[in-house]
Amino acid sequence: MAFRARIFSVVVLCLPGSLPAVGYAAEVDTEHMFGFMIGSDVGDPGEREVQSKTTARLSKSGGTYQGISQALELEFVPAKNFRVELGGTLAAYNINNVSGFSDTRRSDFQGGSAEFRYRFLDRETAPFGLTFGVELHADRLDENTAARVRAYGTEFVLAVDRELIPDRVVAAFNLLYQPEWTSLAIPGAPIQRESTIGAAAALMVQVVPGVFLGSEARYLRQYDGIGLGDFSGDAVFIGPTAFVKLSERSRLTAAWSFQVSGSSTEAAGHLNLADFERHQARLIFGVNF
Template sequence: MKLRLRYALAFGALSLSPAFAADIATPAPGEATLAEQPQAPGDDIFGFTSPSDTGNVGEKSFSLESTTRFGKGNGLYVTPSVKIEFGYAIAENVWVALSPFVTNYRIRDVAGIDNLSRTRFDGLSSELIWRFLPRTPYGLAASFSVEPRWAQLDGVSGLGVNALSAEFKFYIDQVIIPDQLFAALNLNYQPGAQQAFAAGSPWVSGSATNVSAGLTWQITPSLFVGAEVRYLGVFDGAYLNRTLGTALFVGPNLTVKFSEKTALNIAWTPQISGDANGVGGRLDLINFERHQLRVKFASAF
């Protein structure tokens, strides 16, 4: 599985390399000037896949993001998590944010997981995004992000833990057809460790990866529809030491812009294939869920 993941990462990088090479070249006389550059909407128009935008200097933002993971085996498994994000563009191409989390777990009759029904505060995260490649005359832009996270609940069982992680993210997006078609690619790596609340419990390290790509079509100035592919992996050890499971998610998304700076994005990706280490079956329902649904309302001011 680790070899397959490396192939996926390499394929994603190589597929954009010709466009990247062309974009960093100096435009010839008569080509698009800065004022004529094709622009991408600054909202989450790709679903789970993030854009590279960092907003205008001094711009503040607020978002309410609900991510629901549901479906494991034959039992009931529903875990909606709410992220409340406060963001600020502190400089040109630099954006920071602080986010508290609240998560609900409803688990019943799922093999290997205790029944649970409760809602808890689930820690905090902060994020720094640096857009190191501003939008070029060819419509390409790229950003790097780091998001440290402190959590109080185990991501699968919902039991109380102390968990520390940091997600490193690489975003590329491209204006394919101005005001019509947009594409994005994300490469994410997240090492971390967690400790159960029980006295004497050791810290256990792990890591995760996420390779995702999205394509979005602008139907009207306020309506976008798209689809994305996401390949997720979880590993024992902070450095992708041993593969525990992988899963491929594919699904549609919809974005409605209520104004220039306010939008609603809805994304749904069911798992279409997966592989849990040492467990047979077409899907990995040990480490992942059958479905992941995200609803995000965001506003800038």
């Protein structure tokens, strides 16, 4: 199964070079094109959208590990080059007989978030697009263990993208830093600090007007503490992504990402299943109004 998945991703990565040289008239919009990354586009002033984002995180070392989150998000563009997103998330977990985890079956409201993006460079007038994003979130369920917690975090993302072939091939690159503060939801519980840094790259090709296929690859490093001092583990994820413009007002993004290599200070092996999952998948549906 893992071997077939790797072959599939290699095929997707090589797809752009194998397509015939035909013209594509559909306009490229990278704002929602990716599953686990962000593009530099932020929308036009006055634009409003609502989107549903379903994320699945599956498989740890042994046993059963299933974590499904369902977010509902409202996006709006109050000024040129500036986008705001507000959201809330429900989550469901099924964890059984996984080493280092308590057995849990739980569904509950997970938390809320606010995201702000500002575009410094527009691809239409500059050699590439450049956007900086900040997301703030507060959670009452731990994203990894499903324990009841008080968790606060921030995600900083720098996004760069460029059309390699106008209206046909898009390349993107992200840098990220995610500090987190977490404590169990009991009086006097100590605060645990951790952070994640990473880099991601994607290549997407428009195969027919309004339909993009491609792949995303991510490298993530986990640390104990927010100062990147104590290394905990790392992982490499890769997988296919599809973006479909369903109509003038609606769109769909689907992505699947699987861990191809990793290391952990907690356990030996060629994968890091202590800090990360073996598989991650995401489905995003959005509508302008």
